[in-house]
Amino acid sequence: MVPTRVAVFGAGSWGTAFAVILADAGCDVTLWGRRPGLVQAINTTHRNPDYLPDAELPYSIRATTDAAEAADGAGIAVLAVSAQHLRKSLTAWAPVLAADTVLVSLMKGVELGTDMLMSDVIADVTRAGPERIAVVSGPNLAGEIVRRQPAASVVACADTTVAERIQHACHTPYFRPYTNTDVVGCELGGAVKNVIALAVGIADGMGLGDNTKAALMTRGLAETGRLGVAMGANPQTLAGLAGMGDLIATCSSPLSRNHTFGANLGKGLTVAEAAAAMKQTAEGVTSCRSVLDLAERHGVEMPIAETVVRVIHEGVSPQGAVKELMSRSAKPELR
Numbered sequence: 001m002v003p004t005r006v007a008v009f010g011a012g013s014w015g016t017a018f019a020v021i022l023a024d025a026g027c028d029v030t031l032w033g034r035r036p037g038l039v040q041a042i043n044t045t046h047r048n049p050d051y052l053p054d055a056e057l058p059y060s061i062r063a064t065t066d067a068a069e070a071a072d073g074a075g076i077a078v079l080a081v082s083a084q085h086l087r088k089s090l091t092a093w094a095p096v097l098a099a100d101t102v103l104v105s106l107m108k109g110v111e112l113g114t115d116m117l118m119s120d121v122i123a124d125v126t127r128a129g130p131e132r133i134a135v136v137s138g139p140n141l142a143g144e145i146v147r148r149q150p151a152a153s154v155v156a157c158a159d160t161t162v163a164e165r166i167q168h169a170c171h172t173p174y175f176r177p178y179t180n181t182d183v184v185g186c187e188l189g190g191a192v193k194n195v196i197a198l199a200v201g202i203a204d205g206m207g208l209g210d211n212t213k214a215a216l217m218t219r220g221l222a223e224t225g226r227l228g229v230a231m232g233a234n235p236q237t238l239a240g241l242a243g244m245g246d247l248i249a250t251c252s253s254p255l256s257r258n259h260t261f262g263a264n265l266g267k268g269l270t271v272a273e274a275a276a277a278m279k280q281t282a283e284g285v286t287s288c289r290s291v292l293d294l295a296e297r298h299g300v301e302m303p304i305a306e307t308v309v310r311v312i313h314e315g316v317s318p319q320g321a322v323k324e325l326m327s328r329s330a331k332p333e334l335r
């Protein structure tokens with residue numbers, strides 16, 4: 001059988017780790033990277049020294065800086081840049097993508113300014129219909145994936161047949177993808193958990209304990225559910241891998257960049273210092289504003305997301321943030 005040709009655009013942590021999954025699943029994978037030095041290092045050392053230096057990559061993965069070469073013959077194009085760079089990058093790649101290529105977003109962010117989910121940005125730039133746009137989202141820390149530790153995820157697409165095709169392309173003995181038709185729910189679960197992980201990180205950095213963490217995670221999930229329902233998501237999706245599952249992994253793991261960024265703030269670093277300490281993308285830092293915009297637009301209360309915005313973008317201290325959240329008026333749990 002001819003292997004599925006897949007182009008992965010973005011040689012950061014997750015693009016590279018997902019390329020490993022695809023290659024292990026038997027796909028013929030080309031990895032597009034921006035920087036010639038990194039691409040050359042991947043091709044010659046079969047490692048990604050900038051993002052995942054300890055992982056040996058399958059020799060079959062070829063890296064290139066040429067988008068046309070990456071896209072040549074690819075039935076699936078996986079998009080794995082940081083969320084705020086998708087529009088510009090995809091505008092450059094779109095002319096070399098075939099009209100029937102399925103576009104798969106791995107990103108967990110919301111575009112600043114437009115408040116668009118990544119699937120909306122993809123549709124806006126390429127004019128692809130929902131049957132050509134999919135999302136992979138779940139508790140998938142790249143550093144664990146490249147060690148081939150067991151993980152599960154969700155492949156969401158409005159067209160179940162297309163979701164199943166992608167599921168097949170990335171199914172390995174250590175990576176178990178489930179299908180779902182709820183693209184909005186999966187994307188929101190991924191984007192909002194980053195914001196909640198910042199809050200949990202701040203609490204951890206301040207030395208607060210597990211009661212605080214559990215409260216933030218549970219009420220954070222309630223916020224995600226309220227926004228999700230307002231935007232047409234299935235609440236069950238948010239109780240699943242792309243919602244609660246990813247929230248647990250991201251809020252618990254020292255590998256999470258969002259959690260780490262928050263922890264540095266909680267320890268007393270300024271936002272600029274925390275950003276300087278972070279070489280990789282912590283999507284929640286920018287997307288928290290767009291998530292709050294979405295909440296306001298849909299008339300949904302998201303006090304934890306609002307507090308994260310106040311700490312990161314409005315200069316409120318972690319101590320002040322705790323006071324603000326704890327002095328909110330008393331409420332019933334279920335609304």
Ligand SMILES: NC(=O)c1ccc[n+]([C@@H]2O[C@H](COP(=O)([O-])OP(=O)(O)OC[C@H]3O[C@@H](n4cnc5c(N)ncnc54)[C@H](O)[C@@H]3O)[C@@H](O)[C@H]2O)c1
Nearest residue numbers: 010011012013014015081082085106107108141142280281
């Ligand atoms: N790392 C993970 O464990 C993981 C897991 C699941 C989802 N994600 C999501 O995947 C997306 C990519 O994250 P990552 O972990 O690969 O990030 P990363 O910081 O490791 O890599 C950054 C990526 O963005 C690209 N990029 C950076 N600046 C750019 C620019 N100016 N123009 C174009 N592209 C640029 C890089 O080429 C690279 O592909 C994010 O939305 C993230 O939330 C990450």
Ligand SMILES: O=P(O)(O)OC[C@H](O)CO
Nearest residue numbers: 138139140141256257258
């Ligand atoms: O490192 P983070 O915080 O971007 O989280 C990575 C993944 O999204 C976890 O599923």
